[in-house]
Amino acid sequence: MNTILEVKDLTMDFGGLRALDHLDLNVVEGEIAAIIGPNGAGKTTFFNCITGIYNPTEGEVLISPPGKKRKKINGLKPNRVTENGMARTFQNIRLFPDMTVLENVMIGRHCRTSSGIVGAILRGRSTNKEEKEIVDFSYNILKKTSLSHLVNELAKNLPYGAQRRLEIARAMATEPFLLLLDEPAAGMNPQETRELDELITRIRDEESISILMIEHDMKLVMSLSDRIFVMDYGRKIAQGSPYDIINNPVVIKAYLGEDIYA
Amino acid sequence: MSFRDDKIQEIKKSLLVSIWFMFLTFPIMVIRVNPIEKAVEWRWENMLVVGIGSFLLSFVWRYMLKKKEAGEKRAEIGESGNTFLIQKILEEPRFCIPLLITLTIIAVAFPFIFSMYQTNIMTTALMYVVLGLGLNIVVGLAGLLDLGYVAFYAVGAYCYALLNHHFGLGFWSVLPIGAVLGFIFGILLGFPVLRLRGDYLAIVTLGFGEIIRLVLENWNEFSFGPSGIANIDRPAFWDFQFSLQNATIYLYFLMIGLTLFTIFVVNRLQNSRIGRAWIALREDETACQAMGIDKTRTKLTAFALGATWAGMVGVIFAAKTTFINPASFTFLESAMILSIVVLGGMGSILGVIIGALILILLPEYLRVFSDYRMLLFGAIMVIMMVFRPQGIITNIRRRYKFNE
Amino acid sequence: MEYFFELILGGLTRGSIYALIALGYTMVYGIVELINFAHGEIYMIGAFTALIFTSVLTLLGFNEIAVIVLASLLAVIYSSAYGYTVEKIAYKPLRNAPRLSPLISAIGMSIFLQNYVLLAQTSDFLPFPNLIPEFEFIKPYRHIIGSPEIIILLTTSIAMVLLTFLIKFTRIGKAMRATAQDRNMAMLVGVNVNRVISITFIIGSALAALGGVLIASHVGQINFYIGFIAGIKAFTAAVLGGIGSIPGAVLGALVLGLTESFATGYVSSDYEDVFAFGLLVLILIFRPAGILGRAAAQKV
Incomplete structure (x- = not known):
């Protein structure tokens, strides 16, 4: 199996505070991996470091997109990271509220298309063709994420669960090889969570996009993940299959407590 | 609280606003000094204008604030915001096309008329x-x-x-x-x-x-x-x-x-x-x-x-x-x-x-x-x-x- | 050498007045994260109110000291009232609006107040009486420092000390610091945030009025437009020092005052305002956190 994301020795300091402490982590092609850990463990900081929002103090982030060469991406701007094939969602939903659902997804196509100002004004044949491709591609993703009935709604008017799905759809539009989901199930009701479970599995199986997610919903994590990383105080304290993790005394002691399935 | 008490409350509020603004605008609106001639002009009529004006405006202000809040609540439950009549007319092709034609004629004829x-x-x-x-x-x-x-x-x-x-x-x-x-x-x-x-x-x-x-x-x-x-x-x-x-x-x-x-x-x-x-x-x-x-x-x-x-x-x-x-x-x-x-x-x-x-x-x-x-x-x-x-x-x- | 000291003193005087206005910007920004564009106008209204009441009180036959004290006091009271009202009308309804909305509203308020004074008073420059008396003991040193400079420096220092005391040691000061840190959290622990914001505007406006009275009497003339330039300069000072930081505002104001003083003294006075604007642009581009501020981490 190919490793597609390799994080080595990642450290992030904010002033005197060490948010990430020599973290190693990797994701292999085709897996669903999860990062768990108590609040403030540094999970979102980790995402921000590997997506270019923060520039890590130390360490390396390497990607090997399927069929492409290995590449170091730390220090790149967020948009370059996305262009390189890693797309993310946000813990506190960050859609474009006054744009329609379709347009939100169309934004995701931006980095895969190229027409500029002149093209937009003249609207020549190639621009038109590209525009049509953007629309079709985006609509197709909306169908896959069961949002196609909401195409022309404004994003801000969507119910909560649909907003979370739309964020995933938008990220998918950038054609990533790895999707980073930051607490995708936060605030969802059981029904929505079940649908999310299905959606994530489908994305992996049908779109062959690997997934790395931060999640607190242990039931979802246990049922979905192939591997789990446990973080605490900016460090990785354990990793392994769901089975390993629930039986790992360090994890139980540090974080899960005895009542994980209570 | 009864309807009448409500009204009285509203009037009281506006009265307070009006007094406040009369106080606030007193030096700038009422007094005008001429430092060269050392003369002072008192314009009490301005105070009256400010008093009445702010009394009435404060009703409008509160009414509009309430309306806006109601609008926000409606938007939250998914209803679209209120649009002005003109916008509705323009979205209707039936009105839009004749309107455009009229506008064109006016625009072309304007400098000659x-x-x-x-x-x-x-x-x-x-x-x-x-x-x-x-x-x-x-x-x-x-x-x-x-x-x-x-x-x-x-x-x-x-x-x-x-x-x-x-x-x-x-x-x-x-x-x-x-x-x-x-x-x-x-x-x-x-x-x-x-x-x-x-x-x-x-x-x-x-x-x-x-x-x-x-x-x-x-x-x-x-x-x-x-x-x-x-x-x-x-x-x-x-x-x-x-x-x-x-x-x-x-x-x-x-x-x-x-x-x-x-x-x-x-x-x-x-x-x-x-x-x-x-x-x-x-x-x-x-x-x-x-x-x-x-x-x-x-x-x-x-x-x-x-x-x-x-x-x-x-x-x-x-x-x-x-x-x-x-x-x-x-x-x-x-x-x-x-x-x-x-x-x-x-x-x-x-x-x-x-x-x-x-x-x-x-x-x-x-x-x-x-x-x-x-x-x-x-x-x-x-x-x-x-x-x-x-x-x-x-x-x-x-x-x-x-x-x- | 004497010219050099003159420039330093001139710079400090200028700077301390900027400081009085800059504090209002910095305090408001610290608490509501808003550039209170209308702050310069509050200062201008302070100067106008002082001028108006000085004339009226003099005509009514008050003695000199009483006129100074009463006119300054009224200027402070009125400016505070304006500051309070502006906040209630133009900013409070926009507490949760997107960031640009209150800023646009503030610009509107600034233009409105300028034209309100223009229409109700005059567009001409009005001579402003010199309110600061000439002290006997300073006479021998007049070629170095005059009483206006002394009064300005003294007033500013006292105001700073009082403000620092207020923020560090009083209950309302603590509430202000809490609100600046995290408004929602402050609200949850029982701080009346609306009151804190109002008080911040009132204090800032009072300081601006003080600055208005001092500078007007120092320069000797005012018009409806003085608030705009002074406002921008004071804002430059606040940013220079690190917006949100109170000692920063004072430091920034002194730096700006000295820069201007030297630039006009040694280079050219035509471009006096260009120096201030240039400094503002440079500081924002190269060190937006200012001298004393720390770069804030972006929250995602």
């Missing part, structure tokens, strides 16, 4: 329409608050004035130069400042605008200082120079042409790949960048494109007035263009056109307003932000149809 003075005013109004549409790209679409927009307008105007003065270049050859120069200045100024956060960006652009004006005022060798440049040529048609009256009409149609061109361009842009990126940038910068959009480049295109239009209108302004000096390019000019965009509706083409026509024509035709013009502009910015931040015309996003 009305006096030169009126035509001139209309040309000015159209200039502000174009300036508003240009600034709308920057503020309305890309969400970059540019308070130094007038600087690019000045660049265009001085570009024509100086090239005309020194080298005798004509209007038509300078118009594209003005546009390009606006674009270049937009990039030059935009490059360092565009990574700043929204409110800092506003202040820096304001600073740049003022610097350009102050330089124009003080660098006599270059810009002829505060006395400005006079005798700038009016636009000619090839080599043919018009009489004053025909030149006015010519300029009017030129502005109509430029307005249509601007509408065409902005309309195409806002539903394009770039236009969507601008709007996304306005909505959420971080998310926008995380979706693969180059923030700096996208901002820069919006900024420079807005500047291009200001540069073009600047050239026309110089050609129209045949005289320019730095006093035409103060911050208040930027603020005026901004209030056009704010009133009309950020991001909405139709809104900006209506906004410009209201704000420029109203003070011209209703003399009562002309003294209070700037007061009105200031008040409009506050009132619009408080009660209707989306402007008169809400910008409606394009809808797509799929047949499946």
